[in-house]
Amino acid sequence: SQERLLMMQLTAYARDQRLLITRDVTQIEKLETTRRDFVANVSHELRTPLTVLAGFLETLRDMPQEALTQEQRDQYLSMMHEQAQRMQAIVADLLTLSTLESSPSAEPHPVRIGALVQTVRQQVEALSAGRHDMQWRIDDTLDVLGAENELSSAFANLLTNAVRYTPDGGTITTTWERLPDGGARYSVHDTGIGIAPRHIPRLTERFYRVDRGRSRAVGGTGLGLAITKHIAMRHDAELGIASEVGKGSTFSLIFPAERVAE
Ligand code: ADP
Numbered sequence: 522s523q524e525r526l527l528m529m530q531l532t533a534y535a536r537d538q539r540l541l542i543t544r545d546v547t548q549i550e551k552l553e554t555t556r557r558d559f560v561a562n563v564s565h566e567l568r569t570p571l572t573v574l575a576g577f578l579e580t581l582r583d584m585p586q587e588a589l590t591q592e593q594r595d596q597y598l599s600m601m602h603e604q605a606q607r608m609q610a611i612v613a614d615l616l617t618l619s620t621l622e623s624s625p626s627a628e629p630h631p632v633r634i635g636a637l638v639q640t641v642r643q644q645v646e647a648l649s650a651g652r653h654d655m656q657w658r659i660d661d662t663l664d665v666l667g668a669e670n671e672l673s674s675a676f677a678n679l680l681t682n683a684v685r686y687t688p689d690g691g692t693i694t695t696t697w698e699r700l701p702d703g704g705a706r707y708s709v710h711d712t713g714i715g716i717a718p719r720h721i722p723r724l725t726e727r728f729y730r731v732d733r734g735r736s737r738a739v740g741g742t743g744l745g746l747a748i749t750k751h752i753a754m755r756h757d758a759e760l761g762i763a764s765e766v767g768k769g770s771t772f773s774l775i776f777p778a779e780r781v782a783e
Contacts, residue, residue, distance in 0.1 A: 562728045566611055566743070570604040577601045607740070614744035617674070618727070621751040629756075631782050632669045634697055634707070635661025641673060642695075645680045653687055656694040663697065663705050664782045667756045675752040678745040679709045679772045685739040687713030687769070703778030708761075708771055715766040724762065725750040749774075756780055 577597050581589075589597075638659050646655060665672060683693045691712040699705050716724070716731055723729045728743040730736040736743060746760075753760045757777050764770035 559727060563611075563615065566728060567608055570607045574601055574604040574608075577604075607737075607742075610740070611742045611744070614742045614748060617748055618744060618751065621671075621748065621755065626755045627668050629666040629668065629780075631664040632667055632672055633661070633664055634672070635659055635663075637669065637673055638676065638695065638697060641677045641680060644677060645684060648681060649684045649693075652689040653684060654690075654692040656692065658694065658696045658698070660698050660705075662783055663699055665705070665756065665776055666780050666782055671752045671755065675749045675774060676707060678749045679707075679774070682741075682745060682772070683709050683711035683713065683770075685741060686735075687711040691769075699781075700775070703781065705776045705781045706773050707776075708773035710769065710771040712769040715768050715770055716762075716764040717766050718764075721762050721764065725760065 577600060581594070581597055638657070642655075642657065649655060680693070680695065687693060693712075694710045696708045696710070697705065720729075720731045724731075725746045727747045730741065730743045733743075750760050753774055756774075757780055759775045761773040761775060762770070
């Protein structure tokens with residue numbers, strides 16, 4: 522029966538190993554599918570502006586000089602420029618994502634959130650160009666231990682989205698406040714178009730958009746929230762999303778007490 526016990530143990534061991542290996546393979550296959558999807562998505566995202574760009578170039582090349590007025594020529598050039606800028610934005614965001622994924626976090630130091638929001642505010646108010654009522658409630662005694670450039674991108678991303686997805690005349694309220702548990706919350710509330718519940722869990726996937734056409738029209742790359750989520754993780758922060766279609770959305774970054782300094 523000693524032998525029988527050993528046999529049983531060995532069988533159990535072999536089964537566990539098989540289970541482990543099966544699980545590993547499934548994991549690898551899943552990663553591989555994700556990678557393949559990603560490459561397919563990147564290609565698709567870059568191909569669209571490139572096709573438009575090449576089309577305009579050919580037209581300009583093949584049209585006889587006198588067939589186009591200066592005004593038409595300028596119009597073509599500015600449309601080409603727009604497509605090139607879109608590709609630049611996609612490539613810049615891809616590089617940011619890849620840096621976030623491959624490089625370890627830098628040694629955290631205190632980041633003055635008050636000053637950081639001030640800088641972001643200028644960029645975002647320029648983007649809104651007076652079309653929205655922007656409200657700021659910032660506790661500038663609260664700092665975060667982290668990486669300034671990353672925090673700045675994350676804060677700017679959420680605000681840029683609020684501006685993009687809020688029709689003219691809407692209100693955007695940015696709050697930076699202490700929480701009762703000693704942590705702190707940065708939140709951007711807008712009275713924009715809102716997001717249906719089924720989309721919310723997928724928003725941080727790369728290139729996921731609720732409305733592709735709309736995102737393109739407002740200059741989005743579909744990577745902003747994927748980047749923001751990464752930055753949140755690198756700061757032990759949580760990205761919270763609450764939204765109602767037609768009413769608006771609130772995106773927040775919640776930092777634990779260990780990351781907050783006075
Ligand atoms: P994009 O560059 O397309 O804005 P993001 O990753 O930043 O990409 O956001 C993904 C999608 O989430 C957007 O395309 C949009 O559909 C939705 N979204 C993000 N922020 C908001 C918001 N404040 N209001 C409504 N929809 C939003």
